[in-house]
Amino acid sequence: AYLPLDIEQPAARIQRILAAAQPRAVVVNETTRTLLEGAEVASVDVSALFALPHPGSSATRTPQDATDPRSAIPLPTVQPADPAYVIYTSGSTGEPKGVVVSHRAIVNRLLWMREHYGFGPDERFLQKTAYTFDVSVWELFLPMLCGGTLVVAEPDVHKDPQALAALIRRERVDVVHFVPSMLAAFLDEPGSEGLRMQAVFCSGEALPAQMRDRFHARIDSALHNLYGPTEAAVDVSYWAASRDDRSDPVPIGFPVWNTGLYILDECLRPVAPGVTGTLYLGGRQLADGYVGRPDLAEARFITHPGLDPDHPEPVRLYDTGDLARWRADGAVEYRGRIDHQVKLRGQRIELGEIEAAFETHP
Numbered sequence: 001a002y003l004p005l006d007i008e009q010p011a012a013r014i015q016r017i018l019a020a021a022q023p024r025a026v027v028v029n030e031t032t033r034t035l036l037e038g039a040e041v042a043s044v045d046v047s048a049l050f051a052l053p054h055p056g057s058s059a060t061r062t063p064q065d066a067t068d069p070r071s072a073i074p075l076p077t078v079q080p081a082d083p084a085y086v087i088y089t090s091g092s093t094g095e096p097k098g099v100v101v102s103h104r105a106i107v108n109r110l111l112w113m114r115e116h117y118g119f120g121p122d123e124r125f126l127q128k129t130a131y132t133f134d135v136s137v138w139e140l141f142l143p144m145l146c147g148g149t150l151v152v153a154e155p156d157v158h159k160d161p162q163a164l165a166a167l168i169r170r171e172r173v174d175v176v177h178f179v180p181s182m183l184a185a186f187l188d189e190p191g192s193e194g195l196r197m198q199a200v201f202c203s204g205e206a207l208p209a210q211m212r213d214r215f216h217a218r219i220d221s222a223l224h225n226l227y228g229p230t231e232a233a234v235d236v237s238y239w240a241a242s243r244d245d246r247s248d249p250v251p252i253g254f255p256v257w258n259t260g261l262y263i264l265d266e267c268l269r270p271v272a273p274g275v276t277g278t279l280y281l282g283g284r285q286l287a288d289g290y291v292g293r294p295d296l297a298e299a300r301f302i303t304h305p306g307l308d309p310d311h312p313e314p315v316r317l318y319d320t321g322d323l324a325r326w327r328a329d330g331a332v333e334y335r336g337r338i339d340h341q342v343k344l345r346g347q348r349i350e351l352g353e354i355e356a357a358f359e360t361h362p
């Protein structure tokens with residue numbers, strides 16, 4: 001399993017995550033090595049391995065002097081139930097929590113996306129999302145599963161709409177992701193006018209209906225609204241926010257493969273269409289829990305005694321904390337949060353984490 005770290009975060013926070021997650025080893029290069037000073041963790045330095053010749057230079061190079069991570073860390077054979085990645089997200093107790101997602105869960109999500117949108121070897125995917133955000137998981141692995149091309153953006157291009165528009169044109173990118181607040185900035189950028197792509201995916205925040213319409217007035221591409229928490233392998237529902245879609249609000253839509261969306265009342269009973277309740281998720285994409293914190297998992301992953309009155313059997317569900325309601329056509333609409341979780345440019349923040357930091361400060 002891999003655990004991505006954001007090297008722009010304070011070293012102290014990185015070290016707290018390492019202490020909690022206890023990785024077998026940390027992969028570093030000459031720049032990031034310094035972030036581990038004082039931390040009790042094994043590291044594998046790959047600087048030499050990646051010091052490859054500039055493209056176009058004729059020199060070939062064998063990384064003889066490099067530590068090969070494969071020989072440094074013997075890797076076990078992977079089974080579907082084994083963890084694939086651990087992604088840290090804000091925790092209301094003041095400590096970030098590490099969500100553990102299995103291969104079975106993320107492979108379901110990736111294969112669904114490949115088949116549902118018919119992606120194949122002709123597509124060019126842009127990787128621009130920070131690795132610490134789970135959207136990066138499909139950006140990185142979907143091209144490999146469909147034989148497409150992976151275009152890797154320079155660091156920080158995702159924050160620069162002008163550079164991003166130029167990159168999409170230059171590299172003839174077909175598939176790209178935006179959190180809606182970044183899509184808003186992108187639509188304001190003169191360079192985005194008239195771009196042609198195959199599919200733009202939004203997720204992480206509500207997609208306003210008016211942004212959908214602005215998008216279609218400027219950009220020639222399909223637009224998709226995906227929804228899901230880190231705790232359920234990136235996304236669990238989809239909606240085609242097409243040019244002629246007049247929905248307001250834009251729904252989060254229908255479940256992906258092997259996934260159940262349940263809108264329940266306070267007694268965990270399903271609500272009728274049009275009635276707002278809490279959105280619970282079930283199925284293959286649910287995370288295993290949080291690293292080293294079974295108490296937190298117990299609070300959010302519940303066992304429901306049985307949702308089908310004719311065949312009641314216990315099901316494991318994740319309590320998203322999102323409010324939702326059914327439309328008459330079976331699409332789900334997002335209606336806000338039940339708690340104090342907020343999003344800042346797509347970044348999930350528990351206000352409780354900030355409160356806890358204030359309370360412990362002298």
Ligand code: AMP
Nearest residue numbers: 203204205206226227228229230334348
């Ligand atoms: P994260 O774990 O960072 O992916 O954040 C998950 C949360 O982001 C969800 O529980 C929702 O509150 C919000 N979210 C994600 N996608 C959408 C969407 N398409 N529409 C509205 N809210 C969303």
